[in-house]
Amino acid sequence: xxxxxxxxxxxxxxxxxxxxxxxxxxxxxxxxxxxxxxxxxxxxxxxxxxxxxxxxxxxxxxxxxxxxxxxxxxxxxxxxxxxxxxxxxxxxxxxxxxxxxxxxxxxx
Amino acid sequence: xxxxxxxxxxxxxxxxxxxxxxxxxxxxxxxxxxxxxxxxxxxxxxxxxxxxxxxxxxxxxxxxxxxxxxxxxxxxxxxxxxxxxxxxxxxxxxxxxxxxxxxxxxxxxxxxxxxxxxxxxxxxxxxxxxxxxxxxxxxxxxxxxxxxxxxxxxxxxxxxxxxxxxxxxxxxxxxxxxxxxxxxxxxxxxxxxxxxxxxxxxxxxxxxxxxxxxxxxxxxxxxxxxxxxxxxxxxxxxxxxxxxxxxxxxxxxxxxxxxxxxxxxxxxxxxxxxxxxxxxxxxxxxxxxxxxxxxxxxxxxxxxxxxxxxxxxxxxxxxxxxxxxxxxxxxxxxxxxxxxxxxxxxxxxxxxxxxxxxxxxxxxxxxxxxxxxxxxxxxxxxxxxxxxxxxxxxxxxxxxxxxxxxxxxxxxxxxxxxxxxxxxxxxxxxxxxxxxxxxxx
Numbered sequence: 403x404x405x406x407x408x409x410x411x412x413x414x415x416x417x418x419x420x421x422x423x424x425x426x427x428x429x430x431x432x433x434x435x436x437x438x439x440x441x442x443x444x445x446x447x448x449x450x451x452x453x454x455x456x457x458x459x460x461x462x463x464x465x466x467x468x469x470x471x472x473x474x475x476x477x478x479x480x481x482x483x484x485x486x487x488x489x490x491x492x493x494x495x496x497x498x499x500x501x502x503x504x505x506x507x508x509x510x
Numbered sequence: 511x512x513x514x515x516x517x518x519x520x521x522x523x524x525x526x527x528x529x530x531x532x533x534x535x536x537x538x539x540x541x542x543x544x545x546x547x548x549x550x551x552x553x554x555x556x557x558x559x560x561x562x563x564x565x566x567x568x569x570x571x572x573x574x575x576x577x578x579x580x581x582x583x584x585x586x587x588x589x590x591x592x593x594x595x596x597x598x599x600x601x602x603x604x605x606x607x608x609x610x611x612x613x614x615x616x617x618x619x620x621x622x623x624x625x626x627x628x629x630x631x632x633x634x635x636x637x638x639x640x641x642x643x644x645x646x647x648x649x650x651x652x653x654x655x656x657x658x659x660x661x662x663x664x665x666x667x668x669x670x671x672x673x674x675x676x677x678x679x680x681x682x683x684x685x686x687x688x689x690x691x692x693x694x695x696x697x698x699x700x701x702x703x704x705x706x707x708x709x710x711x712x713x714x715x716x717x718x719x720x721x722x723x724x725x726x727x728x729x730x731x732x733x734x735x736x737x738x739x740x741x742x743x744x745x746x747x748x749x750x751x752x753x754x755x756x757x758x759x760x761x762x763x764x765x766x767x768x769x770x771x772x773x774x775x776x777x778x779x780x781x782x783x784x785x786x787x788x789x790x791x792x793x794x795x796x797x798x799x800x801x802x803x804x805x806x807x808x809x810x811x812x813x814x815x816x817x818x819x820x821x822x823x824x825x826x827x828x829x830x831x832x833x834x835x836x837x838x839x840x841x842x843x844x845x846x847x848x849x850x851x852x853x854x855x856x857x858x859x860x861x862x863x864x865x866x867x868x869x870x871x872x873x874x875x876x877x878x879x880x881x882x883x884x885x886x887x888x889x890x891x892x893x894x895x896x897x898x899x900x901x902x903x904x905x906x907x908x909x910x911x912x913x914x915x916x917x918x919x920x921x922x923x924x925x926x927x928x929x930x931x932x933x934x935x936x937x938x939x940x941x942x943x944x945x946x947x948x949x950x951x
Contacts, residue, residue: 483821484823487824490679497738508803
């Protein structure tokens, strides 16, 4: 089984890069990652300054909800799985405001 | 060794997708990409991406780049068109002027006032490209991706004897979506789908003899699922078939959902909020961000880090090349000359149907009749396409005005005289990118 916490931490760590922080400055949003295969939820909170924090928790009304298996996330991070393909074949599902979704494409 | 030309290769992100797919074809180990674009800066970006992809895949491909397409067309086996004419410069007018007349578009690049004017801007360049292909590599198989895809593909079919197919990913993407709604594995689902691009219909959907439509209707009763696709589920309930293009775009193909504020509120907002010309505001920013991201990925690749995705996409372009070049039969959904394939649609129009591709080329499959209510929705657009092609081939301004008058959403909102006024206003604003005969009188 993929180590989901380290996968998500890789994702979160991208927000430590100055370029990413600059791109997301002012974009204060809550992203809920749901992994049905693990029955675990994680919240990635993007802060006002563009940094991000990760916690294992669920909330009822996130700004964006991303649902996929832990294997798909690992595949995306390893560049084996293209997120657009995963989205089109319904292996990755997202819901939320269109503008937020477009902006968040870059984190994958 | 095959040679593949990408015309408009400065569309760097899309060129990357297409080249990734082609390089992923098993057994097609040698070839040449000829990248053509008038924007040398974006062309250089695509060139760098191509070189990196070739290095990543270890294949024996080479890359040529040029702003002069005629210099690379001789010897081409495949020509892929992805040009854009005047895009960012005109997008604001494409949305704002129609909005003033009450026409609230979504994507505005395939139909509606935005689509009509995108066609009028693009078709002369596309026609010139097709004539060069006809002269310099007449046996090449031509794949058109540029929107408005149906009308541009029809233009090439009418004006040349080239083998041309228009491609879009909407059918296969929707098929995956339907399998998910029905709760069945995609691989076991069977379907028949045809119509025109973005408005093709899944007339049957089954798995091992079970009609899957009852499952789709049940899925639509789940508010969360219905919210994901409100327009397409409404079209299914009212017209009896699921349509191929994503709900937000199909909303501008039919006269029902974008003509009044309360309808927009009910059907468009809350899913993907693309009303009020939102795309005109976000598109230039998106493009700049995509280019920046691509440059960043390229930099990471050069430092030895894997940033590019090498997985093959669902796009049919590489399937066509695989089927044809390696004689490995493939089934795709392509946009081709109707010639009776869909019996109750205009036979001289362009339709989207299943096609077999093998070493002999693209062989469209006869479909039969569509249910009349669905064919009627398609026919309305095919008449618009026909008028647009007449406008360009005969330099007939009035045919272009008629095309806009008959656009279903525009006609649902405006009177004919308002539409003519809107046409003149758009023609004036976008004059620099339009053929002279379209300029305001």
